[in-house]
Amino acid sequence: MNLGFDEDQELLRSTNRRFLEERHPITALRPQLEADSNFDRAIWREGAELGWGAMLIPEAFDGGSVTAQPLVDLVAIAEELGRVLYPGPFLETNVVADAIATAADENQCKAWLGPIARGECLATLCLTEDGSPDLRSIGIEAVTDGDNLRLDGVARFVAQAHETDLLLVACNTPGGGPALVLVPTSSEGVSLRVSTGIDLTRRVCEVSFRSVVVPAANVLGEPADVEGRLTRIFQLTTVLQAAQSVGASEQLFQMTLQHVKDRVQFGRTIGSFQAIKHRMADLWAELEGARAATWYAALAVADGQPDLDEAVAVAGSFVRENAAFLAGESLQLHGGVGFTWEYDVHLYLRRAQADKLLYGDPSWHREKLCQAVEIVAEGEA
Amino acid sequence: MDVRVPEIPESYQGYRSRLQAFIAANLPELSFKPKVGLRVPDEPEDVVKLRAWVRALHEAGYVPARYSESEIDEIEEKIRVEELTKTGVPHALGNGLVAGALKHFGTEAQKAKYLTGLATGEHIWTQLFSEPDAGSDLTSLQARAERDGDFFVVTGQKVWSTWAQFSDYGYLLARTEPGTGRQGISAFILDMNSPGVTTRPLREITGTTDFNEVFMDAVRIPVENLIGEVGQGWAVATASLSEERGQVGQSEASDPVVDLMRLAQRSLRPGGRASADAGIRQKMGALAARSRIHRYLSYRTQTKALQGQSELTDAPLTKIWFSETNLDLCELGMEIQGAAGGLAEGDSRVVDEGRWQDGFLYARAWTIAGGSNEIMRNMIAERGLGLPREPRG
Numbered sequence: 199m200n201l202g203f204d205e206d207q208e209l210l211r212s213t214n215r216r217f218l219e220e221r222h223p224i225t226a227l228r229p230q231l232e233a234d235s236n237f238d239r240a241i242w243r244e245g246a247e248l249g250w251g252a253m254l255i256p257e258a259f260d261g262g263s264v265t266a267q268p269l270v271d272l273v274a275i276a277e278e279l280g281r282v283l284y285p286g287p288f289l290e291t292n293v294v295a296d297a298i299a300t301a302a303d304e305n306q307c308k309a310w311l312g313p314i315a316r317g318e319c320l321a322t323l324c325l326t327e328d329g330s331p332d333l334r335s336i337g338i339e340a341v342t343d344g345d346n347l348r349l350d351g352v353a354r355f356v357a358q359a360h361e362t363d364l365l366l367v368a369c370n371t372p373g374g375g376p377a378l379v380l381v382p383t384s385s386e387g388v389s390l391r392v393s394t395g396i397d398l399t400r401r402v403c404e405v406s407f408r409s410v411v412v413p414a415a416n417v418l419g420e421p422a423d424v425e426g427r428l429t430r431i432f433q434l435t436t437v438l439q440a441a442q443s444v445g446a447s448e449q450l451f452q453m454t455l456q457h458v459k460d461r462v463q464f465g466r467t468i469g470s471f472q473a474i475k476h477r478m479a480d481l482w483a484e485l486e487g488a489r490a491a492t493w494y495a496a497l498a499v500a501d502g503q504p505d506l507d508e509a510v511a512v513a514g515s516f517v518r519e520n521a522a523f524l525a526g527e528s529l530q531l532h533g534g535v536g537f538t539w540e541y542d543v544h545l546y547l548r549r550a551q552a553d554k555l556l557y558g559d560p561s562w563h564r565e566k567l568c569q570a571v572e573i574v575a576e577g578e579a
Numbered sequence: 580m581d582v583r584v585p586e587i588p589e590s591y592q593g594y595r596s597r598l599q600a601f602i603a604a605n606l607p608e609l610s611f612k613p614k615v616g617l618r619v620p621d622e623p624e625d626v627v628k629l630r631a632w633v634r635a636l637h638e639a640g641y642v643p644a645r646y647s648e649s650e651i652d653e654i655e656e657k658i659r660v661e662e663l664t665k666t667g668v669p670h671a672l673g674n675g676l677v678a679g680a681l682k683h684f685g686t687e688a689q690k691a692k693y694l695t696g697l698a699t700g701e702h703i704w705t706q707l708f709s710e711p712d713a714g715s716d717l718t719s720l721q722a723r724a725e726r727d728g729d730f731f732v733v734t735g736q737k738v739w740s741t742w743a744q745f746s747d748y749g750y751l752l753a754r755t756e757p758g759t760g761r762q763g764i765s766a767f768i769l770d771m772n773s774p775g776v777t778t779r780p781l782r783e784i785t786g787t788t789d790f791n792e793v794f795m796d797a798v799r800i801p802v803e804n805l806i807g808e809v810g811q812g813w814a815v816a817t818a819s820l821s822e823e824r825g826q827v828g829q830s831e832a833s834d835p836v837v838d839l840m841r842l843a844q845r846s847l848r849p850g851g852r853a854s855a856d857a858g859i860r861q862k863m864g865a866l867a868a869r870s871r872i873h874r875y876l877s878y879r880t881q882t883k884a885l886q887g888q889s890e891l892t893d894a895p896l897t898k899i900w901f902s903e904t905n906l907d908l909c910e911l912g913m914e915i916q917g918a919a920g921g922l923a924e925g926d927s928r929v930v931d932e933g934r935w936q937d938g939f940l941y942a943r944a945w946t947i948a949g950g951s952n953e954i955m956r957n958m959i960a961e962r963g964l965g966l967p968r969e970p971r972g
């Protein structure tokens with residue numbers, strides 16, 4: 199029985215924490231909040247040496263994980279990146295790497311995985327028109343054009359597309375089913391609009407495709423297994439989002455705990471009022487729950503456990519919603535300073551709210567959880 | 580990470596079949612229906628039958644690890660609990676909290692006599708901690724124990740003492756020094772048949788009679804019935820209380836999340852089945868998540884225990900998660916039934932023999948007893964997060 203990081207994963211985590219404290223503390227975000235570019239590639243390349251893009255990539259292509267559970271290793275890194283509200287497309291790049299690696303086409307692996315693992319190539323996900331994980335929301339149509347496909351349409355809520363080199367695109371095919379294709383961001387016919395978002399530390403983009411030509415060599419996998427691949431993609435987004443939000447919540451909780459211990463009103467620290475003590479106890483208890491749910495889901499996906507769908511839906515419905523709640527409570531307990539632009543609390547609050555709604559909002563995951571329970575109920579009957 | 584529950588090896592099938600055959604041959608027929616929680620029969624004949632049942636289990640070698648001094652095979656223990664829980668009939672009687680106290684603080688003679696008595700069903704125990712003026716603030720208890728030669732003479736009143744009406748022994752906290760606070764409290768084994776002990780049953784909101792008032796008027800307790808040293812009672816009590824909290828919600832006869840879904844699939848609402856109602860599904864999804872997270876949190880506490888890294892906040896954390904989720908699950912179970920959720924056991928049309936309504940009422944036992952959830956929150960805030968202690972009045 200071990201629901202926790204092992205020694206190697208703890209080491210991975212602490213190495214990443216030290217690196218980020220030095221190279222990308224939360225203060226590093228300030229100059230980027232309202233700038234055009236919000237992301238420093240040099241730091242990503244240094245992070246690549248700590249494994250930021252390598253865990254889900256086989257060693258043969260310059261990747262490699264710390265343990266036999268690469269996704270759990272990645273969760274250890276994700277928590278630390280979440281803690282400092284790291285803006286880069288960490289989650290998306292890793293999910294794209296996994297999609298390429300599991301499709302296992304030798305040429306595609308050779309072309310893309312090495313550069314991703316080495317931090318030279320950043321990637322993101324162009325999946326749906328509404329940011330949901332619902333295949334009915336795919337907004338890009340493909341037509342065949344000789345050996346190629348030609349794409350037209352739009353994908354929205356694409357994280358950090360303006361800072362990436364490669365897009366993993368979901369499109370509807372003339373055959374009816376969806377396909378997954380790789381499109382370099384610089385391809386002719388691809389245009390980007392950076393959306394103005396509530397999250398100041400990470401941008402989402404609208405990516406339009408106008409007669410974008412995709413060679414057959416850039417199609418991932420066989421048509422029959424695309425739905426399975428998309429399911430896997432959304433399992434990974436859920437686990438990694440959860441891990442980032444647990445890291446962010448932990449940081450914000452510690453900031454808030456320190457604040458209620460320091461701030462004096464009515465001649466006593468505000469943390470001595472029971473109304474506040476109990477709220478802190480609840481935030482702590484729920485955060486412990488969020489962490490357990492995240493780790494369990496990571497484990498279930500890493501090992502392909504039978505209760506994987508259930509575990510992912512638990513994490514998807516609970517963890518980010520809880521992070522958003524915690525961020526709101528933290529702001530409230532900070533009082534007026536929490537309401538200032540200068541204080542960091544709103545950066546966490548904004549990230550938590552935006553994150554909660556991307557790749558399946560909590561209601562969507564609750565419905566999935568009911569479906570998973572129905573299957574268990576049927577099996578036991 | 581690895582939380583896989585090891586598969587039960589084929590070689591244990593014999594153990595399970597023997598136990599199943601034993602249950603089929605010996606399970607008592609009782610005059611009451613099994614219910615959740617620490618519940619007490621109304622009829623003395625039922626208690627007689629239950630004692631015989633627990634004795635038979637013991638004689639056949641089916642002994643709980645908790646009451647055993649020797650090593651118990653973990654897989655056999657798991658099968659034993661699984662099969663016996665399924666029967667719905669209690670397989671341990673009274674409040675067994677004293678076992679932990681005896682294991683850590685008892686003399687060899689005490690262990691030999693009382694652990695065996697607990698295991699065989701010969702001894703039923705009650706926990707005599709709470710008093711009318713000492714609930715959450717247990718250290719303010721006032722029952723007095725004064726030394727008189729080879730005896731302590733005890734006078735005072737206890738309350739909410741579950742199982743006391745049928746108990747042979749009480750696990751008693753009383754003051755050997757006057758005053759208040761942790762100092763001067765001692766732990767005793769009280770023979771409930773001693774002269775001067777009066778037990779008055781109380782009826783609970785569930786309609787059943789599980790707990791009692793216990794009056795002690797100059798009751799003589801021999802000194803060998805002291806648990807630990809004089810004045811060590813608080814340490815004895817806290818050791819056993821955290822064990823109690825940690826166990827809350829650990830063995831359930833069925834999966835409450837699946838039970839809730841099945842209930843929704845059977846329940847009709849104006850538009851169709853409750854299981855197809857989007858609003859109900861959202862609520863079920865939210866509670867399913869909380870219920871599963873309670874399970875994952877218990878994996879976390881087990882992991883920490885195995886690594887020798889248990890923390891004082893582990894038991895309060897799982898107690899809050901379990902007890903509040905359980906209450907919400909029962910309430911939703913009633914809501915799913917629509918207006919029929921307002922029926923209760925005894926009505927010919929009540930759903931599932933009224934288990935959701937009884938579960939709803941009993942749920943408050945878990946949010947109050949064993950340290951109320953507010954006290955658990957104080958513990959987390961003060962001991963876990965380092966926030967200032969509550970001032971004493």
Ligand SMILES: Cc1cc2nc3c(=O)[nH]c(=O)nc-3n(C[C@H](O)[C@H](O)[C@H](O)COP(=O)(O)OP(=O)(O)OC[C@H]3O[C@@H](n4cnc5c(N)ncnc54)[C@H](O)[C@@H]3O)c2cc1C
Binds near residue numbers: 706738954
């Ligand atoms: C079903 C059941 C079975 C029980 N069985 C036993 C038994 O077998 N043996 C035994 O000894 N006891 C038993 N108890 C007693 C139980 O331990 C007490 O009820 C419990 O400790 C609370 O004490 P109280 O009832 O006096 O409530 P109080 O202490 O009076 O509390 C009343 C309310 O005030 C709140 N409160 C109190 N102090 C604080 C504080 N500092 N901060 C914030 N809120 C506070 C409480 O949380 C509660 O909501 C049982 C109780 C129940 C409900």
